[in-house]
Amino acid sequence: MDAAEWSVDEIAKTLRESHLVTWGATGAVDPIQIAQGDGVYFTDTAGKRYLDWNSGAMCSNLGHTVPEEVIEAVVEQMRAAPYAYPCHTTVPIKAKLGRLMQELMPGDLNHFFYTCGGAESNEAALRMAKLFTGRSKVMARYRSYHGGSAATMALTGDPRRWTAEPAMGNVIRVFDPDPYHVSFGKTEEEIVANNLTHLREVIQYEGGHNIMAFFLESVTGTNGVLKPPAGYLEGVRAICDEHGILMVCDEVMAGFWRTGEPFGFMHSDPMIVPDIVTMAKGINGAFVPLGAVAVRDHIAEHFMDHPISIGTTYNSHPVGLASAYAALKHSLATGIGANAKAMEPVMQKHMNELADKHPAVRAARSVGLFGMVDLQKNSAGEPFVTYNGPPSPAIAAFNKELRENGLFTLFRWSSFMCNPPLIINEEQIAEAFDIIDRSFAPIDDAFEG
Ligand code: PLP
The missing domain is CATH 3.90.1150.10 (Aspartate Aminotransferase, domain 1)
Structure with missing residues (x-):
């Protein structure tokens, strides 16, 4: 039977009998x-x-x-070259998207690695940080979400990680500047100063030379929609520089103009440039699965003659790339x-x-x-x-x-x-x-x- 001919009840019943939902108890939700x-x-x-x-x-x-030009770009790509082996073959649209992404990104965040979503982007960033620095520990915050895969659940601070524990080790968790968390102070200045002191102390106890990266949402998403108070991101950038810790901004939710700026970290003043930026969602309006990791020149340089040691079948999927190029062009043209x-x-x-x-x-x-x-x-x-x-x-x-x-x-x-x-x-x-x-x-x- 054609699904269009099914009754609303038949569809609901068949869905209940044939699928599981994400995160929740399937029987408790009526999607x-x-x-x-x-x-x-x-x-x-x-x-x-x-x-x-x-x-x-x-x-x-x-x-x-879906904007017509995105539909056309996807159909055109499907007709031209629907798939390319991500390491040994590629498609011209990747070059065009790369140039456009370079224009969007500040500083020398010039090199991109495409994934199928946010968790995969953070997984890739973690692997790159480990290989680039040769260090063993990673730092993340309590009020954070970085994805539903094993390593990104371990990075995540919010309670979704509990059911995935015991998780990947060597994650150091620190507090974030949450306005309701009064133990770090009452004014923004106090909260920022005390948070940065806490960060410095934790790094001292863990050994800065052991820490590969600090993952943080530049504007915290599901755990509060919290824009960092003035001076926090700038302070984190300076501390990371002091210890050679890579600053990884997770822009999966905040990126691509959600906050008004192309990326959440662009609200910092003077604007900081993270070492790695992870993205997904808004990169193409989520019309098809796509994520990305942007890295700075010195990190990309390392992987010119060292294996990156990560990849999936669907990495840099041509249809995803085509959708992102058209969606980003559309987003820029329509403002x-x-x-x-x-x-x-x-x-x-x-x-x-x-x-x-x-x-x-x-x-x-x-x-x-x-x-x-x-x-x-x-x-x-x-x-x-x-x-x-x-x-x-x-x-x-x-x-x-x-x-x-x-x-x-x-x-x-x-x-x-x-x-x-x-x-x-x-x-x-x-x-x-x-x-x-x-x-x-x-x-x-x-x-x-
Ligand atoms: N990072 C952040 C900040 C997110 O909000 C999300 C998803 O909501 C992810 C990572 C994971 O992205 P995905 O669900 O595409 O794997």
């Missing part, structure tokens, strides 16, 4: 069956339309309608970065109005169109769900209301994401906040005052 994408919206098989307030998995930066910047104050205005109206909003922030709203169950700031704590019925009911009213987003404990596609306009942002406001009753009712 939305997306039938059709349309800009910042998608429609399910029953014809219900949702505004996508999370860009899928924070990746559909160009929304759910999605400028739009993300212009929409930031619109988002912030609506967030402030939401907070004024609902005392259960503890804080809300957006860097470009990378946003999050934190909820509290009382005015003392207690969250509805603590970090990895048990679920809250009020949050579940709120999420149900949002879906019923036509908005899809992601909840992280007591917070929800505000990461729409970067093509969103003012009216659509207003529409989203109208739905959020209309869905707020379960949270208002549960607020204890």
Whole structure:
């Protein structure tokens, strides 16, 4: 039978009988069956339309309608050369993409290694860092996510790593400048100074000469949408330089104009240049799987006469490369970065109005169109769900209301994401906040005052 002829119930039943979902318990989720994408919206098989307030998995930066030139580029590549053995053969589009990526990247981040996604990019960066430095330990932060593969789970700080433990050894975990983590101070200056002191002390105890790299999200994503306070990235860069530790910025979520700038680390002042940058998601709007690693000249130079010792069948997949080249050209021509910047104050205005109206909003922030709203169950700031704590019925009911009213987003404990596609306009942002406001009753009712 043609799937188009299946009833909504038949599809749901067959999906339950034939698939497992990611991360969650398969029986506990009832996934939305997306039938059709349309800009910042998608429609399910029953014809219900949702505004996508999370860009899928924070990746559909160009929304759910593929630009015609991306479709053409993909079809053309499939017709011309659909596959190339990644080491011994290649395709001309790789040269064009390389030049374009060099134009996007600052400093001497001139050399690229293409993967199938974020975890694979971080795996590759880790291998390169080990081979380049010859060192044995790696440093990462608690409020981080670097991917679902074995080594990237070990780098990850958030609780998703717990089920993967015992994990790869030799990972040193340090704290990050989280505004709610008061043990490092109350003001931004104190938090930055104390975090950098903590980092220096940990490095001293571990031996800086043993540490190959420090992996960090330049703007923390799922664990809080946290832009580092002024001076933090610049301080990390200096400490890494002192010890010959490679600074690896994970731009998988923050990259490609999510924050308004091409990359999150570009908010530093003076702008730092990481040694390695890992990417995926927004590189091509996630229309087909693709990731990338950018390395600076001195690292690429090393691999000219030393084996890189990493690769997969799908590395540098021609169709992925073609999609990225066309999607990046489209993004530059249509100015999605400028739009993300212009929409930031619109988002912030609506967030402030939401907070004024609902005392259960503890804080809300957006860097470009990378946003999050934190909820509290009382005015003392207690969250509805603590970090990895048990679920809250009020949050579940709120999420149900949002879906019923036509908005899809992601909840992280007591917070929800505000990461729409970067093509969103003012009216659509207003529409989203109208739905959020209309869905707020379960949270208002549960607020204890
Ligand atoms: N790094 C960061 C910062 C991410 O947000 C993610 C995914 O959300 C990853 C790495 C892993 O990327 P992927 O899911 O494509 O493997």
